[in-house]
Amino acid sequence: MSDTNVQIFDTTLRDGEQVPGCKLNTEQKLIIAEQLDNLGVDIIEAGFPVSSPGDFKSVEAISKIVKNATVCGLTRSVENDIKVAAEALKHAKTPRIHTGIGTSDSHIKYKFRSTREDVLERAYAAVKYAKSFVEDVEFYAEDAGRTDNEYLARVCETVIKAGATVLNIPDTTGYCLPSEYGAKIKYLKENVKGIDKAILSCHCHNDLGLATANSIEGVINGARQIECTINGIGERAGNTALEEVVMILKQHPYLNLDTNIKTEMLYGISQLVSDSMGIYTQPNKAIVGANAFAHSSGIHQDGVIKNRETYEIIDPKDVGVTESAIVLTARSGRAALAYRAKNIGYELTKLQLDVIYQSFLEFADKKKEIDDNDIHQIIENSKIYKEINS
Ligand code: KIV
Ligand code: ZN
Secondary structure, eight states, rough: OOOOEEOOOOOOOOTTTGGGTOOOHHHHHHHHHHHHHHHHOOOEEEOOGGGGGHHHHHHHHHHHSSSSEOOOOOOOOOOHHHHHHHTTTTTTEEEEEEEEEOOOHHHHIISSSSHHHHHHHHHHHHHHHHHHOOEEEEEETTTTGGGGHHHHHHHHHHHHHHOSEEEEEETTTSSHHHHHHHHHHHHHHHSTTGGGGSEEEEBBBTTOOOOOHHHHHHHTTTTOOEEBBGGOOTTTBBBHHHOOOOOHHHHHGGGBBBBBGGGGGGHHHHHHHHHHHHHOOOTTTTTSSTTTTTOHHHHHHHHHOHHHGOOOOSSSSGGGOOEEEEOOOOOOOHHHHHHHHHHOOOOHHHHHHHHHHHHHHHHHHHHSBHHHHHHHHHHSSSHHHHHHHH
């Protein structure tokens, strides 16, 4: 892995699947895992094997079919979780155990009724035990976003000594500001002894709408893995959206950070996940929403028809969307109407367009969106139809 490469850790099938009421069956998970592997994700977090027999079965089945990606299973810092995860992952070409424990004072005091020292010991023991099964062990410091940096650095040093290969720094509650999260990663890079032996990973939640910004700030400050889900799905307000971080790195080449993702597959896989989970993607969702490449105001349409780049920073084909959409509404101008009419076979002169445009506006005031049939109807009913058709 080069220093400019950011590993994409997809957790659609684990953290993403924690969306209430959106449980997938093993067959659906296998289809998604195969597509994630084709998409080029580096790691697929396939589930939490000890949590249910169904999850165990899915992780085991995914381990058997994934060809390229590392397959990962989640555990708590509990021996039985780790043993069960290792068993579920035993057919994976490259298995990873993802173990960890809460490190914020709130988790230590209220969840574990324990002490910082005890948590350090448990973290060390969990990683050591996971290492007895697999080489690749990722450690998560749950609620790292609200963990003080000095203690977090001690946690990181401890688990590196136990053999952790990846250090996951989750902003579990989606609380951090981008500057804060970036500074946390920088602090760990500069203050953890042995940090060169491990990769720092960003795992950000979206409670304040900052998951994507925080993950990007994390990699700018030295992290080299982002944990994310397709469409940003996940518990509460969701996780970092895979398609967003990937396209941000692609569209900002001067950051000198890249991923192995085949971006032309992004739209297709977004649809697959949304259909399988029965979760509708908001139309204005960045990159994959139905309106992400649709233009409806006259000024924008005129610009896009002259040159797409006037109002689009991404070529829709780069993310698997066939073309930008020029949506006809009462706010559309003559350029958009001429463009859409031409697409269905009418080359209108300037004078003809003036006439048809008046009828179009009357029609558009009654109907929200004008489709190709409506354009045919407007032209066929106009007094200049014979002239246009001759
Ligand atoms: O958000 C979180 O802290 C997690 C961990 C279990 C990795 O999902
Ligand atoms: Zn999470």
